[in-house]
Amino acid sequence: EAQVTQNPRYLITVTGKKLTVTCSQNMNHEYMSWYRQDPGLGLRQIYYSMNVEVTDKGDVPEGYKVSRKEKRNFPLILESPSPNQTSLYFCASSDGLQVETQYFGPGTRLLVL
Amino acid sequence: DAKTTQPPSMDCAEGRAANLPCNHSTISGNEYVYWYRQIHSQGPQYIIHGLKNNETNEMASLIITEDRKSSTLILPHATLRDTAVYYCIVRVSGGHNTDKLIFGTGTRLQVFP
Numbered sequence: 001e002a003q004v005t006q007n008p009r010y011l012i013t014v015t016g017k018k019l020t021v022t023c024s025q026n027m028n029h030e031y032m033s034w035y036r037q038d039p040g041l042g043l044r045q046i047y048y049s050m051n052v053e054v055t056d057k058g059d060v061p062e063g064y065k066v067s068r069k070e071k072r073n074f075p076l077i078l079e080s081p082s083p084n085q086t087s088l089y090f091c092a093s094s095d096g097l098q099v100e101t102q103y104f105g106p107g108t109r110l111l112v113l
Numbered sequence: 114d115a116k117t118t119q120p121p122s123m124d125c126a127e128g129r130a131a132n133l134p135c136n137h138s139t140i141s142g143n144e145y146v147y148w149y150r151q152i153h154s155q156g157p158q159y160i161i162h163g164l165k166n167n168e169t170n171e172m173a174s175l176i177i178t179e180d181r182k183s184s185t186l187i188l189p190h191a192t193l194r195d196t197a198v199y200y201c202i203v204r205v206s207g208g209h210n211t212d213k214l215i216f217g218t219g220t221r222l223q224v225f226p
Contacts (some may be wrong), residue, residue: 004156011178040218041199041210041218042216042217042218042219043157043216044216045198045214045215059215080155088154090156090157092156092157101159102157102159102214103156104155104156104157104158104161105156107154107155107158111155
């Protein structure tokens with residue numbers, strides 16, 4: 001089954017404790033992206049990647065890092081999480097430049113205390 | 114960047130057609146209109162997209178006005194499972210020759226029995 005998976009689905013952590021949210025897709029997609037969703041603000045893009053070793057900032061990249069060492073994986077790294085990064089995070093992938101048909105993961109709900 | 118305007122909420126009776134409007138008066142000639150939906154904190158799901166002609170697929174129909182300043186997503190026979198937030202999106206150009214989607218706050222469609 002074609003899908004995007006994220007882990008963990010739920011995470012409670014404390015300020016400053018480094019964490020990684022994994023994202024993996026099994027569709028051999030080139031394009032992958034991370035979004036965060038906050039009430040009243042909709043979905044905002046954090047980072048995206050066109051292909052292996054190619055990443056670029058989205059609209060709200062501050063406080064986040066990403067890497068794309070393999071085509072299927074696109075982890076999101078919070079080196080020093082802060083409470084304002086409490087949010088619902090989605091990973092997405094699409095085939096090449098066909099970003100209109102993005103496949104989204106189930107989401108990761110993060111609470112930073 | 115082209116922006117979209119949608120009503121914050123709408124109701125629809127089960128079995129009736131749901132018509133969701135979207136204004137995109139600043140859309141450029143080569144920018145597509147996309148529709149996604151998000152069912153209660155799940156990952157957004159692609160529905161349909163179009164440039165200037167009306168489009169139909171197994172999920173919905175998209176009607177774009179001749180001047181392309183607005184469009185309407187039509188769910189011909191709404192069911193309770195169509196209750197979701199619907200996003201009208203105009204693709205904008207990003208870095209590395211990549212287009213990206215900018216999600217607004219969408220229209221919350223409530224289908225009632």
